[in-house]
Amino acid sequence: MNGLFSEVFLSALLFGAVTAAVPLLLAGLGEQMSEKAGVLNIGIEGMMLAGAYLGFVGAFYSESLWLGFLTGAAGGAAVAALMALLCVRLGLNQIVIGIALTLGLEGLTALLHHFQFSRSYPRLPAADPTVIPLLADIPVIGPAFFRHHLLVYLAVLLVVVMSYLYRRTQLGLNLQAAGDKPAALDVAGIDVIRTRTIAVLTTGALAGLGGAYLANVGAGLFIPFITNGAGFLGIVLAMLARGRPVWVLFGALLFGACLSLTTAMQVAGINIPTDVIQMLPFLAVMIMLVLFGRQASLPAALGIPYERGAR
């Protein structure tokens, strides 16, 4: 391995894996909630792009990453509000609207970037890490996992919160019912449209937050098409996770680890075509699909607009 695998290098690889995983985790958790409530959110890539752009704008002008995360989440939620209006309230086709939103946001954010930043390409300073005492001093593992921005730990904490929400709360049950048997939920006196709207808006906010993290911390800048398909990977993770937030976390970390592994293999000088190495992350997703995808049970009313009294 030609002596390149120093402690610093291994830490950097693992650190990179976590950084790459966080946007996928947030997008995946968001998509999971939307799907639970019966809304297939193909527009999540567009929501991430909106979050990435507005998150960067917010952080750049305010010089505060947290304000950037806030504007990013708000941007994603704003796009989600449009989706909620068209798909949940008006009952339009979720796939068509989702694709249209993604394409529209790709164009809009590229256009805004062109007018605003395309001659200056501003970059943000490195994000200040939150160092976890004692744990951060463990060789290799410490710098890789315990010296991240606070949002990373909050994103992992969100997995616990989401699990609790789905298993222990009335809202969690309502979301499940909105996706499986919306008519039954309606009969029970719960507003299906409202429940689905809450889910879609939350999805947008989480996707936007993921996009903002990707731009502000992952890249430190915004360029057109920066999400590079991360939203679609979030959809895959949500579907594979079978409604369990912790599986989204594992999936996101696996994907991030595979991305870092591809770099490690190249630096190590594994003499096989780079294309083969680059297939690894996607191969991992396909293996996951084969192993677990067949058992994946999607909500019965997923993708079907709810209309009271309709048969």
Next chain:
Amino acid sequence: MKIIKSIGSAFVISSLLLGSALAGEVKSIAILTPEEGTDYGWNQQGIDAAKAAGEAAGVEVVVAQGLGYGDVRPTLRELASDGASLLIAHASGYNTAAPEIAKEMNVPVAIVDTPNGLEKGLVADYTLSGHEGAYLAGRLAAKMSRSKTVGVVVSGEPPSWNSQSGAFAQGVKAENPDVKIIYAVIGPAAYSDAAGGKRVTESVIASGADIIFGQGNGSSFGMLQAVETTKAADGGKVYFIDVIGDKSPIDKGFLLSSVVWNIEPVYAAMIADIKNDTFGTKHYAIGLKDNSVELLKTPAIPDDVWSQIEALREDIVSGKIKVEPVYDATAVRALMTSVAQ
């Protein structure tokens, strides 16, 4: 027999008519780019060159930019319908669609990374390579690296970039065979993956590199960000060597140099070839000799080092040093220290 003669005559006449329609007259040219022409790189250099070549030839230039990496057939058809005499498809991702539209609309197209795709009057290829400049960049990097480890980060492996990566490695080895070269590809086509560019570059820096030779369109801004926010192993600065464009206007003091391309002579030659009915019959090249490839001098390069680089440039121009382009990705990887021998 009469019928055969008639068909033959009709074929000859229609060929002549078609030929005259394709050759001779150039009223306007169009260039299609995947990203905006403000990237201080591939897209900007292409658009600027097309405008300059068009102005010099008195030809209108239509720019269709930021088209992404998807299907550009509708845009190609529209531009052809609008009367463009030449469509410059300025992305390797367009080299399937553009020849199709060339045949469909009888409009000459120029594509990249397809040297075997020439068709007289219809398809020209301009797979360019700044390998001579990249060789100089390699010599410069080897001279200036403190850690004696340099990195090559690319967002894909198209032939043009392979030849520059390979020439950079040859330059490093020629200057100092003991310098390590770490090679990493961000993804199969990660041209806009700025986050990936930053992540991979940070890893390469962590493996000891203090100079990064980066090729990446939009993702190169992620590489630049990594260089600006990550310290080398000795706690000092990491420097960045860019390609194709000049990022000096947005540099924060980390840009060491760039292998700058000037594509204007290539597009000017294409316009001339259409006029002379020789379009699609030859390959185009750029190089140090006519300054269509230049190594950028920045304040980060000491004067004595730059003098040595200038002398090497003269040696290449005079033929004393020969830099052969290596287009194949496997051959390029074999030149890197990080690849097991």
